[in-house]
Amino acid sequence: MLTKAAKTKQHIIEMAAPIFNTKGYAATSMADILQATGLAKGGIYGSFAGKDEIAVHAFEYAFESLVNALRSKIKQQPTATGKLLAILKFYHNYTIKPHIEGGCPLLNTSVDADDNIPFLKQRAAAALQLMLGSLRNIIKKGVENGEFKKTLDVKKEAAFFFAVIEGGIMMAKVSDQPARLNSLLTGLKQHVVNNLKK
Amino acid sequence: MLTKAAKTKQHIIEMAAPIFNTKGYAATSMADILQATGLAKGGIYGSFAGKDEIAVHAFEYAFESLVNALRSKIKQQPTATGKLLAILKFYHNYTIKPHIEGGCPLLNTSVDADDNIPFLKQRAAAALQLMLGSLRNIIKKGVENGEFKKTLDVKKEAAFFFAVIEGGIMMAKVSDQPARLNSLLTGLKQHVVNNLKK
Amino acid sequence: MLTKAAKTKQHIIEMAAPIFNTKGYAATSMADILQATGLAKGGIYGSFAGKDEIAVHAFEYAFESLVNALRSKIKQQPTATGKLLAILKFYHNYTIKPHIEGGCPLLNTSVDADDNIPFLKQRAAAALQLMLGSLRNIIKKGVENGEFKKTLDVKKEAAFFFAVIEGGIMMAKVSDQPARLNSLLTGLKQHVVNNLKK
Amino acid sequence: MLTKAAKTKQHIIEMAAPIFNTKGYAATSMADILQATGLAKGGIYGSFAGKDEIAVHAFEYAFESLVNALRSKIKQQPTATGKLLAILKFYHNYTIKPHIEGGCPLLNTSVDADDNIPFLKQRAAAALQLMLGSLRNIIKKGVENGEFKKTLDVKKEAAFFFAVIEGGIMMAKVSDQPARLNSLLTGLKQHVVNNLKK
DNA sequence: ACGTGCGGGACGGCCCGTTGAT
DNA sequence: ATCAACGGGCCGTCCCGCACGT
Numbered sequence: 001m002l003t004k005a006a007k008t009k010q011h012i013i014e015m016a017a018p019i020f021n022t023k024g025y026a027a028t029s030m031a032d033i034l035q036a037t038g039l040a041k042g043g044i045y046g047s048f049a050g051k052d053e054i055a056v057h058a059f060e061y062a063f064e065s066l067v068n069a070l071r072s073k074i075k076q077q078p079t080a081t082g083k084l085l086a087i088l089k090f091y092h093n094y095t096i097k098p099h100i101e102g103g104c105p106l107l108n109t110s111v112d113a114d115d116n117i118p119f120l121k122q123r124a125a126a127a128l129q130l131m132l133g134s135l136r137n138i139i140k141k142g143v144e145n146g147e148f149k150k151t152l153d154v155k156k157e158a159a160f161f162f163a164v165i166e167g168g169i170m171m172a173k174v175s176d177q178p179a180r181l182n183s184l185l186t187g188l189k190q191h192v193v194n195n196l197k198k
Numbered sequence: 199m200l201t202k203a204a205k206t207k208q209h210i211i212e213m214a215a216p217i218f219n220t221k222g223y224a225a226t227s228m229a230d231i232l233q234a235t236g237l238a239k240g241g242i243y244g245s246f247a248g249k250d251e252i253a254v255h256a257f258e259y260a261f262e263s264l265v266n267a268l269r270s271k272i273k274q275q276p277t278a279t280g281k282l283l284a285i286l287k288f289y290h291n292y293t294i295k296p297h298i299e300g301g302c303p304l305l306n307t308s309v310d311a312d313d314n315i316p317f318l319k320q321r322a323a324a325a326l327q328l329m330l331g332s333l334r335n336i337i338k339k340g341v342e343n344g345e346f347k348k349t350l351d352v353k354k355e356a357a358f359f360f361a362v363i364e365g366g367i368m369m370a371k372v373s374d375q376p377a378r379l380n381s382l383l384t385g386l387k388q389h390v391v392n393n394l395k396k
Numbered sequence: 397m398l399t400k401a402a403k404t405k406q407h408i409i410e411m412a413a414p415i416f417n418t419k420g421y422a423a424t425s426m427a428d429i430l431q432a433t434g435l436a437k438g439g440i441y442g443s444f445a446g447k448d449e450i451a452v453h454a455f456e457y458a459f460e461s462l463v464n465a466l467r468s469k470i471k472q473q474p475t476a477t478g479k480l481l482a483i484l485k486f487y488h489n490y491t492i493k494p495h496i497e498g499g500c501p502l503l504n505t506s507v508d509a510d511d512n513i514p515f516l517k518q519r520a521a522a523a524l525q526l527m528l529g530s531l532r533n534i535i536k537k538g539v540e541n542g543e544f545k546k547t548l549d550v551k552k553e554a555a556f557f558f559a560v561i562e563g564g565i566m567m568a569k570v571s572d573q574p575a576r577l578n579s580l581l582t583g584l585k586q587h588v589v590n591n592l593k594k
Numbered sequence: 595m596l597t598k599a600a601k602t603k604q605h606i607i608e609m610a611a612p613i614f615n616t617k618g619y620a621a622t623s624m625a626d627i628l629q630a631t632g633l634a635k636g637g638i639y640g641s642f643a644g645k646d647e648i649a650v651h652a653f654e655y656a657f658e659s660l661v662n663a664l665r666s667k668i669k670q671q672p673t674a675t676g677k678l679l680a681i682l683k684f685y686h687n688y689t690i691k692p693h694i695e696g697g698c699p700l701l702n703t704s705v706d707a708d709d710n711i712p713f714l715k716q717r718a719a720a721a722l723q724l725m726l727g728s729l730r731n732i733i734k735k736g737v738e739n740g741e742f743k744k745t746l747d748v749k750k751e752a753a754f755f756f757a758v759i760e761g762g763i764m765m766a767k768v769s770d771q772p773a774r775l776n777s778l779l780t781g782l783k784q785h786v787v788n789n790l791k792k
Numbered sequence: 793a794c795g796t797g798c799g800g801g802a803c804g805g806c807c808c809g810t811t812g813a814t
Numbered sequence: 815a816t817c818a819a820c821g822g823g824c825c826g827t828c829c830c831g832c833a834c835g836t
Binding site: 228 | 803804805
């Protein structure tokens with residue numbers, strides 16, 4: 001069972017995550033978090049050392065939410081092809097209905113933190129590693145079980161897959177054209193069916 | 199000839215652009231810009247109405263720098279294939295030696311501004327439109343002059359091309375692995391040679 | 397009992413009131429208030445939303461002080477004549493020893509705010525209304541109980557009474573001649589005794 | 595004939611006077627004056643040493659305007675009674691149509707400057723002295739030529755006259771009730787006719 | 793242990809009145 | 815005589831301790 005303190009901590013994280021993910025680290029103020037959580041000024045500092053620590057937990061929470069959402073879709077699919085297509089389906093209209101407000105935390109935090117906020121950059125890098133690792137696993141199993149061509153460069157294929165998605169999210173969001181992402185997802189789908197499969 | 203005022207304005211823009219591009223809008227302070235330009239507190243406000251205006255000009259300067267750098271490479275190539283490969287070459291090791299400190303201003307500003315800073319988002323969206331338009335032009339001409347397959351979906355192909363690059367930059371940068379981008383660029387090169395060409 | 401917060405708020409008001417009353421709204425800086433209160437920035441903005449709010453409370457405090465001081469003098473007098481003379485006595489040498497530094501807050505704030513600071517003007521107007529109302533009450537009762545002539549124009553008489561005082565304060569203060577005010581007060585006294593009384 | 599420099603100076607003064615008279619010394623910025631005059635920064639400082647000097651000239655200009663306007667009305671009246679009534683007529687509806695924007699410069703500047711701006715206070719005091727002197731002259735002549743009672747305290751009468759007017763202006767303006775002033779003026783008129791005259 | 797709320801002080805962007813170089 | 819530049823000051827927000835109740 002969760003202690004009261006742990007509950008409060010979790011509450012703060014869950015309220016703060018969409019704010020950080022939307023506004024970015026620098027533009028998110030403690031006041032924003034106070035208001036969102038309903039806590040008093042000092043109440044936060046009982047649970048966290050400071051803004052940095054909240055930001056880290058908020059990112060990890062946001063990323064885990066993403067991973068969990070993806071994993072539940074993937075698990076339902078027995079084949080590697082099915083898993084990849086499930087991922088693509090997950091991202092359909094993602095800029096309209098993202099799993100967390102603000103869109104992909106990996107993209108947001110990476111770009112936000114890469115030059116300035118080392119402790120966040122580090123977490124984002126680890127998250128990316130995990131994400132790419134999962135994709136590679138799926139593709140690798142597809143190769144091993146004969147679904148996909150043996151000649152595939154698994155690592156490259158995974159990176160390519162994710163790059164298109166993230167690039168697509170960025171473009172769709174800034175231009176307010178969700179179709180930009182969807183079109184790319186369709187392209188990836190054809191790529192999976194036409195180029196990866198035997 | 200440039201007036202002194204115009205020179206100062208340009209100086210401010212050129213000094214501010216890498217800062218905004220590196221730290222983002224919210225994390226960039228007027229003090230940063232003052233220090234970088236060597237001007238005094240009041241000196242800036244003779245040339246600009248405020249931080250917002252500087253940020254807009256800084257972005258447009260950074261983006262134009264990118265466009266100019268790209269264009270000079272493209273112009274040297276007579277064929278559509280050559281132009282696309284020149285673009286890929288331009289982005290080789292881009293996270294190590296970007297044309298401006300902080301990396302791709304389109305990526306940075308889009309992600310920084312999309313939920314919070316409408317006047318910047320708008321400029322970033324316009325810049326993206328221009329960039330994609332240029333790519334489409336190149337590919338379209340390749341189709342028209344018989345270099346590329348007639349069946350190509352020009353719009354999709356351009357979006358795909360740029361999405362991979364931007365996604366690749368993001369991943370390479372956050373993970374401090376420039377090779378991640380280069381590998382994707384190599385993949386794109388093969389795509390151009392194998393899939394686009396007749 | 398007063399909470400600590402309420403005490404601090406009151407402390408700020410009491411320290412700020414003479415400053416605003418002396419220097420006026422625009423010329424009073426937050427730094428002045430910080431120094432007078434001994435508080436830091438965060439301390440002030442915990443109690444007030446901003447300078448405006450402090451100015452309003454400061455004015456109301458200053459005006460209430462005036463009203464209380466006057467009322468205590470008035471209460472001691474059973475007759476209307478006595479009350480009016482008590483008021484005149486209160487203002488004797490007022491520019492030398494005002495009840496609050498800077499002199500009459502009604503005069504100061506009215507002139508300071510009437511063209512520029514609507515939220516203060518509004519409070520000053522209400523205060524004036526209250527002040528004139530009190531004067532009218534006194535005179536009216538004097539008429540009713542037979543002290544004063546039945547033909548008196550109560551409203552006019554009250555306005556006249558107060559106009560002379562405020563005009564006198566202004567003249568005495570700017571010329572550094574307190575006697576200018578005292579002389580007018582003497583004149584008013586004769587007016588009460590000679591013209592108002594039956 | 596006026597030199598060009600003198601013309602510029604006069605232009606600045608005439609544009610600045612209503613601003614100072616409306617907003618007060620502290621709240622009037624050089625930028626306000628620049629905008630009103632249409633001059634460039636250097637243009638002002640060629641004619642004046644600084645804001646202080648402009649404020650002084652602006653006040654004196656505003657006060658002289660008042661004096662001139664009053665004098666022209668007074669001159670038309672041969673009798674002392676006529677002169678006093680002309681003054682009262684001049685102030686009728688003064689808060690609606692003051693001779694200069696912002697209302698009586700003597701009142702405004704006195705209250706604005708009395709605790710804080712010695713160089714302005716000094717000018718305001720001198721102006722008051724002049725104003726009261728003029729009133730005394732009128733009344734004194736009225737006594738001498740037999741219009742008024744010989745027992746009048748000339749000095750007191752003049753001060754009383756002006757105090758009511760200035761107090762009335764203050765009250766009328768802050769309450770947005772011009773009638774408050776007019777009512778007092780009517781009272782003064784009766785006072786002149788009933789109490790001063792033989 | 794948990795949370796409250798007052799207070800601290802540095803810094804945020806911006807505007808002030810003014811001066812020098814041209 | 816113009817205009818670019820100065821530098822200190824403006825009000826307000828920032829993130830954060832600390833002393834206290836509970």
